[in-house]
Amino acid sequence: MKYYIPTKVYQEIDAVKVHAEELAGYGSYALIVTGKYSARANGALADVEAALDAYGKKHVQYDGIEENPSVETVMKATEFGKRNGVDFVIAIGGGSPMDAAKAIAIMLANPEKDADYLYENVAHTKALPVVTIPTTCGTGSEVTGVAVLTVHAKRTKASLPHRVFPVLALADPKYLKTASKKVIGQTAIDALGHMIESYLNTTATDYSRMFVDQGLKVWARSKDALLGMREMTDEDYSNFLLASTLAGMAIAQTGTTIPHSLSYAITYELGVPHGIAIGYFLPGYIREADVADQEYLLSTIGFSSVDEFADFFQVVSDCGILPEENIRQVVDIVVENKAKLALCPYPLDKEVLLRIASWRK
Template sequence: MKLYMPTKVYNEKNCVENHSRELAALGTKALIVTGKHSSRINGSLEDVKGALERERIPYVIFDEIEENPSVETVMKARALGVSEGADFVIGVGGGSPMDASKAISLMMANPEHDERLLYTKVQTSADGPVREAFPVAEVPTTAGTGSEVTPYAILTKNVLPDIVLTTVPLEKDREAFAHLEKRTKQSISHHIFPALALVDVTYLQTASRTGCINTAVDTLAHLIESHLNTNSTEYSRIYSEMGLRTWAKIKDKLLRFEIGEEERQALMRACTLGGMAIAHTGTSLPHGLSYPITTEMGVPHGKAVGIFLPGFIRNYGNQEEAMKVLYLLDFGGEQTFCEYIRQLLGEVAISEELWERTMDEVLANPAKLKNYPFMLDREKLQGYR
């Protein structure tokens, strides 16, 4: 068994201010990566700016991170960071800015490489050696992804169909097939753990009902998928079991949306625990199935993942372990859990064509199946819908 969690985590009010020296110690100039609005509304951006100014560390802000951040946006932010001479990155916001900040830090450290580096693991190439990413700090403002403690960065990118990639040998010739490209979500090939996570529950106060529920369900998926996983160990299950018990305490209040400070603390704690768990195991089928639902239907990530959780529990190959998860969540059984998720998220109508294509993509991709510890065929996967 292996336990590896290199991120230093502070979970407390005013932690950005309290630990400004450690934030400043990461480099000599910061690139702050965030979105357009929420970090300004909840005060997190102002806190980060104040901490850097107090420590006399210059910074530049890139505030164009979109939901489901794209490779193109990462490269735009890289250009700003390089031109400004930044040597560390601070992600402020939800999963999108935090994931993007990791990818941006890698590309800033390797300015001679183009975006192909994001999806290759080579140590050297025709463009030169591949350097380690610049240090990253994360300031989460949602309780969902756990990205503040994971090495993953999920980006949206254009991909060509396999038939083009396997039959058209030269990249310049593939430009003629650009109209066949589609958008997909995919983790970059490099693992980049943040050096520092500054977790302040205060930033959750401005979250909307929909945003709070969707991110909380993303946390739930991380906890379930890491527990029922090929890579789970006694160590990783310490995180997932503690997180499941924590999530159970607030599930009824989440349904009624009676979310006060105590509930926000529990959500943030469960989120970070979920991130620590998937840092060791990765996610599993609900996440793999969710990506087309998000990219093609515009369903928010947490909701897209959550709709597949009942099927994942119901069809899991070891029902004793699946029932243990429901016990930790304080559900009486699978039917009770399914009804809860339906009430929390509502219904999502997936077209037959998209569902058939999603199943084909998952079954044809070993990377999406490797974390599921049982044989899976089309008939079994049908039960996830």
């Protein structure tokens, strides 16, 4: 049994304002890492700038983080941070800015290294302090040490071997309100994937399953809003944000498994958004599992069968049937990843992987 998450988390309305002193206390010059628009639109950027200003801390924004950020982008942001002499990093956004921020924090703390260092195995990773402010409800990156980047040279996305846990996560559900319904749906599916993959995982423990169990229950309270059965309420935003953080706490212990592995090259090759790609593979992953596990997972989130579960994704995140050649390509990649296969609690070979990957009604 092991449990490790050294991230202090506050989830509440006005979290940035309430904890401004703590936020400002991690350095004297902050690099604020964001995408192009949303941090401005949802008010998080203004809140962070006001908090830093109130405590006399300098800050500079890098807003060039694209979706599924690349190693090249990380290096550009690192150069920008170096030129300005920043000493801590604040990420505002979804998984893309948060994951990029962790990688940037590594490169800024190791200025003599080049980009290859990002994928080098080292005993101890040095990084600048990272503060995360999630504005979507999927990644859980605000409480994990993991960063996934796009590696163009390999035509896929890949996790860094380094672990950089944020020192502080300020989760304010009000920032979710300006996100589109599509983004809320896709990111909520990503969080669900994290919980299911953490549960159906050979490294799952009572610690990790404690987070999954509560996360699934919180997620299920607001499922109907994803299906458009009612309008999204403040409580729904709060539930999805909490569920995604709990899911992050679970995968921080276990990692993700097959649906995530299958998704990366699909996202790279076909541009299918992360949450949609995860939803595509989840029903197949559950369907192959032990019946008792299946029943527990489905009943906890309020589904009576795998079929009903699969229908849910077609309502919330449909992307049609993926081309067979892409399915075969990702299966060929994943079947070689023995470390990932070992995380799946049931035996996997190419045939089972093909069944998981192509099971879509």
